[in-house]
Amino acid sequence: MPRTGRRPGPGGTRDKILAAARAQFGKLGYERATIRGIARAARVDPKLVLHYFGSKDGVFKAAMEFPFDPAEAIPQLLAPGVDGLGERLVRFFIDVWDSPAGARAHALVRSIVASDEAASLLRDFVRREVLARVAESLEVPDPQLRAGLAASQLVGVAILRYIVKVEPIVSATPDELAAWLGPTLQRYFTARDGDHRGLPGPGHARGTDRRRKRPARSA
Amino acid sequence: MPRTGRRPGPGGTRDKILAAARAQFGKLGYERATIRGIARAARVDPKLVLHYFGSKDGVFKAAMEFPFDPAEAIPQLLAPGVDGLGERLVRFFIDVWDSPAGARAHALVRSIVASDEAASLLRDFVRREVLARVAESLEVPDPQLRAGLAASQLVGVAILRYIVKVEPIVSATPDELAAWLGPTLQRYFTARDGDHRGLPGPGHARGTDRRRKRPARSA
Known part of the structure; x- marks a missing residue:
């Protein structure tokens, strides 16, 4: 499987950055999290974050550990x-x-x-x-x-x-x-409209605005 | 939605039994958990467990809170x-x-x-x-x-x-x-065999023993 990000560096710096990134992305969301904030939380220089991961998107992908790229x-x-x-x-x-x-x-x-x-x-x-x-x-x-x-x-x-x-x-x-x-x-x-509905019969939404009838939902 | 079990009794006894049942079923599994053990953990008489839930299966279903019966x-x-x-x-x-x-x-x-x-x-x-x-x-x-x-x-x-x-x-x-x-x-x-495979082509299992080729799996 392809992996995102570079191989681990010495001293676990990469892992420290990833742990900080997970915390920052989880707390702030993708938009508000920053390279600078992640570096501060990991107590490293922001340049090191860029060295390992290239960009905010890069550190995000590596932090998420998505199983493929x-x-x-x-x-x-x-x-x-x-x-x-x-x-x-x-x-x-x-x-x-x-x-x-x-x-x-x-x-x-x-x-x-x-x-x-x-x-x-x-x-x-x-x-x-x-x-x-x-x-x-x-x-x-x-x-x-x-x-x-x-x-x-x-x-x-x-x-x-x-x-x-x-x-x-x-x-x-x-x-x-x-x-x-x-x-x-x-x-x-x-499937094209007409064949993707499969089971003809009353009660389906063909030809109506499909987003219209969403019921209120608890839970 | 139908609910399993009776309405809550006074004093939260029913809830105490359910909490004890969840712990017992989780720890021991369905087979090894007993009405007696659940009653002991809830500090009630076993007859009370049967009064509320009828049987081990009854208290299990109520404890699981399955959303329908x-x-x-x-x-x-x-x-x-x-x-x-x-x-x-x-x-x-x-x-x-x-x-x-x-x-x-x-x-x-x-x-x-x-x-x-x-x-x-x-x-x-x-x-x-x-x-x-x-x-x-x-x-x-x-x-x-x-x-x-x-x-x-x-x-x-x-x-x-x-x-x-x-x-x-x-x-x-x-x-x-x-x-x-x-x-x-x-x-x-x-779907009957022959039509349930849908996409003809090489590499599918038609006519072979389907349980045979299971690969070893990590994780």
Whole structure:
């Protein structure tokens, strides 16, 4: 798996900066956190933060320990076109979780479910770096919704397979998961209005403003 | 939403029993926890535990605060048959999360992601009470896997919509979600071998032993 950021330097300076960065991003959010503030919290010179991570975005990505670099992986997955994209994404996602990077993915899921701050940071990151890239490549209505639906299927299978560990999802092979989940994602990416609704019947929102009827929600 | 167990009694006895039950089930697991042990931890007579909750299973269900009673809800959802089952399940699931019980669902997700003990308790409960009931109603190969895949799509959309709060999944209407996700679940429930693989091509597992090739996994 590609890693963001450089290899650890001597004396754990890099780790000190990352710990400070996690605290600053969590407390202030991405926009208000600064290289200068992170350096101050880590008791190092701001130049050292830039030396290790290049930019605020660089230190953010390294601090988040996202299990792969979307700027590298997503364009590669999109390059062959939308044909077979669903299956490619499923295989890539399962590969990441089955690799040593799966431990980082697991830690990331724990932190976002436990903390609204972590959820907010990850949400912005995933929207910008993952979902927006996928949505851009889709030439259909509602590309962001479709990218989000695909993400929901991938996140759900990761939760059941790696975190809650529900059989027989745990012992299904990557091939089997790709065969079942690939067409689900592919439908989200490519179905045209009329065929994407699948089950005709009363009560659906066809032709209406879909954002209109959102009920108030507690919790 | 139906609730498991009786209304709170005076003096918070019921709540004391539930707190003790959560600790006992979390520490010992369902099998090893006992009514007697729960009563001792709550400093009440075991008869009182039975008075409030009827059985170990009853106190377990109440302690877990599952947001609906599967013994009641699942047979109702299955009763009309497999036609339209996918859409009925999506609508029911979204309704639960959009209702006041959504707060309990949220708390449950937090506790299972944070704790392996809670995950193990919930896994057994969901397998027995939810997935087994759904799988029994499916007259196709691999019914447990199919029920698990359906659960994975529902869990994933709940994580993105209610916990991480990713747009436009958050503001999609229940109708829109039912129209997109209903056919996904329906395919998992009803697709026959040959059509459920969807995307023909090399590298899939058709005709091979699907359990065979599970790779070793770290993390």
